[in-house]
Amino acid sequence: MPLTQIRAFHRPDHIEGVWHLLQEGPEVRLVGGGSELAIRCPSEVRVLVDLAYLGLDRIELADDGSITLGAMVTLTDMLEHPELRALPSGVIQEMMVHVGSPLLRNAASIGGHLARGWLSDVIPVLLVLDASVELYDGEYRTTTLDRYYRDGIHNGLHILTAVTIPPASNGRAAAFLRFSRSAYDHALANAACLVDIEEGRVGTARIALSAGFRAAARQPASESQLVGSGFTDENITAAVSALEIDAHSDWLASADYRSHLARTLVGRCLHLARERAGGGS
Amino acid sequence: MGKFTVVGTNERKVDGRALATGQPVFVGDIPPREGLLHLALLHSPHPHAVIRSINTSRAEALEGVALVLTHLNTPTVRYTTAGQGHPEPSPYDARVFDSKVRFVGDRVAAVAADSEEAARRACELIEVEYDILQPVLSLDEAMADGAPVIHDEDDALDVWAAERNCVSHMVASAGDVAVGFAECEGVVDVTCETQYAQHVPIENHIATTYLDEDDRLVIVSSTQVPFHVRRIIARVIDVPVHRIRVIKPRIGGGFGVKQEVLIEDLPALVTMRTGRPAVLEYDRAQEFVSARTRHPMRVRVKLGAKRDGILHAIEMEVWSNTGAYGTHGLTVLSNVGSKTLPLYNKAPHVKFWGEAYYTNLPVGGAYRGYGATQGYFALETAMDRLASELGIDALELRRRNHIRTGETSPIFAALGEGREGVEQTITSCELESCIDIGSDHIDWGAKRGLRHTDGDWVHGVGVSIHMQGSGIPLIDMGAASLKMNDDGSFNLSIGATDLGTGSDTILGQIAAEALGVPLEMIIVRSSDTDLTPFDVGAYASSTTYVSGMAVQRAAYDVADQIKTVAAEMLEVDANEVELTNERAGPPEGDSVSLVQVAHRSLYGVNQRQIGALASCVPELSPPPFLAAFVEVRVDVVTGKVEVVDFVAAVDCGTAINPQLAEGQVEGAVVNGIGYALMEEMIFDGKGRCRTTDLGRYKIPSISDVPPLEVVLVESFEPTGPMGAKSVSEIGINAPIPAIANAIHDATGIWLTETPFTAERVWRALNGHGS
Amino acid sequence: MIIRFQLDGSSMETDVEPGTSLLEALRGLGATSVKDGCSHGDCGTCAVLLDGRAVAACLLFAAQVDGSSIETVAGMAGEEGLHPLQSALLDAGAVQCGFCTPGILLTALELLKNNPDPDEVEVRQALAGNLCRCTGYVKIIEGVLLGADRLAGAEGGS
Known part of the structure; x- marks a missing residue:
């Protein structure tokens, strides 16, 4: 109708x-x-x-290696783009094949997807890639994706016009994991991480997770357990213990199960990233 | 088999080209007729309430609204929507509209308007005052002392004990289980619960009605039971059967939910009152809220055996939740036992007891498996527990106990569909071969008990074995007519209902085989109450066996007529004539073409139409058999269960079309895997369904399907058409018990509640019970 | 509002309400091979090719396809008969009730255009959003792989 x-x-x-x-x-x-x-x-x-007539459907590469996606770039465009596939550990592709189905990815735009601000598999990955978004609300402004959600900017009146992913340095490893009832389903929880290992110690560590219907958030307390330390089992355990999980109970899952899933996924992501980084501890 | 030419081959479906090219063959594809009225429904927001007043004046005043129907202006006849043969075993406890609503989603009113938008808007303008009653939202609440009485009306028929919400009651026994269990050396006692689940045909319910040029009511419906629709609608809206024609075109799946005569009454009433064509189409949310479901059940099975593992006593108790109305309440309840207990026929002491109860939740109906699915969960997990108890391999225990060719079970006679059953001896059973093939495929000997681990994943294997039936003996009836055309082609006309299963194709193959012609010379028309003979419709695994036998009889009759004409032409004895390659003649010597036979009989001497009409009422219901083997892996950290490998070896007699038979089992098994692992209708505390779309109610997608191997183990059923038995339902029964048994093999936990969601498994692994 | 687009190669011009979905517009134009299984973006029966990409027609407004090209299953078969992918699905027994078949054909067609030699995993990923309740998907996978073989064979032969 x-x-x-x-x-x-x-x-x-x-x-x-x-x-x-x-x-x-x-x-x-x-x-x-x-x-x-x-x-x-x-x-x-x-x-x-x-928004289809604003020319926002382009993916542009800057000289510094950063990648800017117009808001109308589709999720399929992202999945297929060679520069995005080349990001650490192929994490965009690892994540994107689970987002909906080709029927949805062919039509859904990255701008629309991020502006919803709901549970999404894309958001934790873009968070650990330290993405920023460009908004228009009478003038153009830029903010990190983390602040976009954390400060509630996504709820304000604006047009999300672009997403920028900063250049990836060498030696970074990333991972994404999700958990859902069936293969083609919203995640009950998901997690992503990205780590740099410099001389046996963790340089940068970024961890993001969601365990409910809200968009994912970064985990600074957990990240700080790793930065400057060895990438050891003990430190991974400490990072998992330091997670601040905002889980809730609903008809899909209980809060304690969602929290358990989120911790499990972050732990597994970190182990996977360490493996991809070539050991490290 | 070698002795067949058309039967046993993978003929393309006769409707395949039309479906693959997107021809307008479904009800919703019919171009709108002039003056078409669209119906919208107002559903009850309350689980249990009496309608104190209903004011439709604002709705009626809305532009474009032609008619508003409520309990105040519609027939008050009590009936059942169950869509069964006459006399119906389901209670007459429903009306078109009632002054009482009994579940969230129950009918309150319908609006017919020029557009769907107007009809929906008018529904919002209907003012209803309810006296809200205390709802009954679970089986335990329904059975509690002093529970609210859901069917307190005084004109309902055939409700067992309405005052305690009991829809139906069924007992059957052989021997004396008390004596039997006392003599046993190993006894297990298991209680299992199954969830609310929906059929989810990809096409929703839809029916359209109009008056034809002779002022007769035509109902075009996505139904499994066109002849029952005609009979039931005639009674409900008080129009004689001869004034109604029901047509079933192609339909987009049924699985039992389209056995219900769920929506046809409303457009029919609108067309009769307004003279205008009408259409009512459910949306996906209505399929969940207001169609039919699988009956959730609690099933207790107690098994006792002697030291050698031979079963000595079996007791099964069933509590079934029929929801707000009793459709299929009695018969699904009966089948929990009748389609499971005869499988283990060695026990002399057997007892079945079951009751079905009303609740203020959505209505149970027919669903592929029809109670056997629920029964096998308890029975087949109890078998594994008994095997553990006795220290016997689970497969070996089954081999020692299952029924075989030439054997019978007292349950066949003691328990039928809602009444006593029919005695029968098994005339074909290749279950032993099914078990051998399946266990080899899964490598049972090496993997059972191994608990192979792979990181956090632990592997396990499980088995379950099954029987179902082929139609309802002495009740079901199918008929076929066949006539010969000028060019040696034939019109096969059948009441049988192809709901996507391919029954038009396999019935055509049976006729083609009998007549010695290729399938393309059989023009199949089905499911039109004006043009095709009677058939009860597509349910109870009846079509291949029952309708197929009617087709075979008609075809052999026609074959005899052809042989007689050919014998006259060839001046030989008719007994010598055989039909092959579109010719008739003795095996050695001259022959005539079927074109020549047709021309002689239509235009030559002794002119007459070669043709026949035949019926079949089966005296038996030969069971198909199936052995399922599954390998699962369980993530012991998260509780996630994944099926790694599934094999189903099935004996369905002759497979008329092996590819279509495999497809039936593959579809049923995957539906069963969904039921075992993910599918569940969830309700809030006010009886409202939360899972009203396919994002929330998950059915398996292509990515969820494990490697799945279906092996057809050929047998020959002497009472079936070309040796065939039916096969559409049996596969759905296997995944729950086979997966539960495999989870136990992997982890040592017994699950007693479906679906086996990750959280439920996680809780069981952590000692919080299942 | 007036929108114009190509439907299976023919130019269409139609007047739609601005809130009309592409699915409603297409079925209203008689393109009933595009099915409505859920109106919710979950089932894939309404898949069409929009400028060559498979999309769920229920998730788009008709106004969004102004100036675009739409292909449905009604345009798949040529004068010489069924498209090889249609034949392959039928030969594999991948069509039971057939209600999901148009969406599956179009989604698989897009896959094979981009990836003429997919493996089973790629077929599963491509059809992740096309629900079928009848077949259990086994023969759908076989059918798409068979169709890929036949299309490759036809290309090789020409």
Whole structure:
């Protein structure tokens, strides 16, 4: 049944035009790729604004090696892009083959996916890759993806226009793991990590996890258990113990089981990353 | 087998080309007729309430609304939606609309309007005042002393004990189990619980109705039972059977849920009252909330054996949850025992007791496996426990106890479908070969008890063995008519209902075989109550065996008529004539083509239509048999269970079309794996279903399917068409017990509750019970 | 609003409500080979090829395909008969009720265009979003692999 509440479908070709429409209020929603709106449209929505005509569908490589994805780049584009596949441990590909199915990845845009701010397998991976996002709210601004969620920016009025992944240094290893009821299902919990090993010690360590419906978050307390130390079993155990897990009970799983899963996944990710880094301890 | 030419080959499905090219062959593909009215339903938001008042005036005033139906303006006849033969074994406890609602999703009103949008909007304008009653949201609540009475109406028929919410009651026995158990040296006692699950045909329920040029009501429906739809709708809306035509086109899967006469009454009423065509189509959420489910059950099995492992006493007790209405309550309950207990026929002392109860939850119905699925969980895990108890290999215990050709079981006669059964002796059983083949494939001897580990994963193997049936003896009925055309082709007309199984194809193959022609010379038409003879429809694994026998009889009759004409033409004895390669004649010597035979009979001498009509009411229900072997691995840290390998060796007699027979077993096994590991309808504390889409209710996707090998172990059923038995249901029974037994082999834990989710396994591994 | 697109090679122009999904628009135009199994992006029966990419038509607004090219299973068979992938699915016994078949054919077609020689794992990954309740998928995998072989054979022969 058509969404008869929708009165208009706009297709602006410049960002100011989108911003102008968006400021009209909660009755205006952005359409980026395959749309959750088509199946779960809030009743107040009256106007749809398509972002397809802004030229946001490009993947650009900067001289410093960073990669910028326009908001309308599809998840399939990301999966297939050679520079993204070359990121540490092939972690983008490792993660992306589990995101939905080709039918969803072919239509879903990275901007739309991140702006939802829900449980996602993409978010923890981009968090450990230290991605930043470009927003437009009358002017362009940039923030880290971590702050985008941690500070609630994703809930504010804005247009997410691009994602930038900084260059990867050599010697980094990453891993992603998820846990779900079946192969084609939302994760009950997921985790990603990225580590640098310098002279036998952990230089950089980034850990992100989610154990519920909210977007993943970085784990600074856990990361600090590793940085500057040897990548030993003991330190991995300490990092897992230091996780701050915001799990809740629902009909899918209990909070204690989700917490257990999250700890298990982080521990396994760290062991996997150490293996990929060539031992290290 | 070598003696067949068309039977036993992997013919392409007769409807395959149309399906693969996306032809408009499903109900929803029919172009809208002029003036089509769209129906929308208002469902109850409460699990248990009385409708104090209902005001439809605002809905009726909305532009485009043609009719609003409620309990105030619709027939009050009590009936059952179960879609069974007459007299129906399910209680008459439902109305088109009732003044009482009994589950969240029960019908309150229907609106017919020019558009779906208008119909839905009008539903929102209906004002209903409810007197809310205390709901009954579990089997235990239903059975509790002083429980609210769900069916307190005084005009329901055939409810066993409505005052204690008991829908049906069934007992059967042989010998004396008390005496039997006292004589046993090993006894185990197991109670298992199974969950609410839905069929999830990929096509939702849909029915459309219109008046034809003769003012007769035509119902085009995605149904498994077109003839039962005609009979039941005629009674419910008070239109004579001869004024109704029911057509089933291609349908997108059924698995039992389309045996229910679930929605046809409403568009039929709208068309009769307005004269306009009407359509009602469920959406996916309605399939969960307001269609039918598998009956959740608690099944207790007690097994006793002598030291040698030969079973001496078996007791089975069943508590079934039928939800708000009693559809299939009695018969599914009966089949928990009747399709399982005869498998172990050595025990002289057997007792079955079962009761089904109403609750204020969605309604149970027919679902592939039909109670056997629930029964085998308890029975086949109890067999493994008994094997442990006696120190006998689980496979060896089964070999010592299962039924064989030439043997019988007292349960066949004692327990049928909702009544006493029919005595029968097994006339074909290759279960021993199935066990040998399956155990070789899985490498049982090497892997059982090995507990091979791979990081956090521990491997285990499990087995279960099964029987089902082939139709309902002395109740089911199928008929076929066959006529010959000018060019030596034949019209095969059958009431049997192909719901995607390929029954049109295999019934065509049976006719082609009998007539000595290729399949393309059989033009198959099915499931149109005006044009095809009667058939009860597609349920109870009946089509291959029952409808197939009707086709074989009609085809042999036609073959005899052809032989007579050919014998006249060739001036030989008709007994010498054989039909082969579209020709008729003695094995040695001259022959005539079927074209010549057809021309002579249609245009030449002794002119007449070569044709026949035949029926089959089976006296037996020969069981197919299956042995399933599974290897699983369990992540002992997270509790995750993965099926690594699955083999199902099945004896279905002659496989009329081996590829389609394999497909039936493969589909059933994967459905069963879903039921064992992930599928579960979950309700909140107010009886509302939480799992109303396919993102939340998980069915197996292609990525969840393990390496799966189905082996057809040929036998020949002397009472079946071309030696065949039915095969559509049996595979679904195997995954739960086989996987449970494999999990035990890997980890030492016994699971007694489905589905075996990771969290449930994790809790059991950590000593929190299952 | 008026939208224009190519449907199986023919130019279409249609007036849709702005909230109409691509699935509704296509079925409304009589393209009933595109099935509606869940209207929720979960089942894959409504898959179409949008500029060569398989997408779930229920998750897109019709307005989003303005100027694009849509292919459905109705356009797969040529004058010479069934597409080799259609024949392969039928020969493998991969079609039971057939309701999921159009979506599976189109999704598999995209796979084979990008990867003419997939292995079983790649077939499973490609069809992860196409649910089938009848077959247990065994013969669908066989059918797609058979179709890949036949397409490769046809290319090799020409």
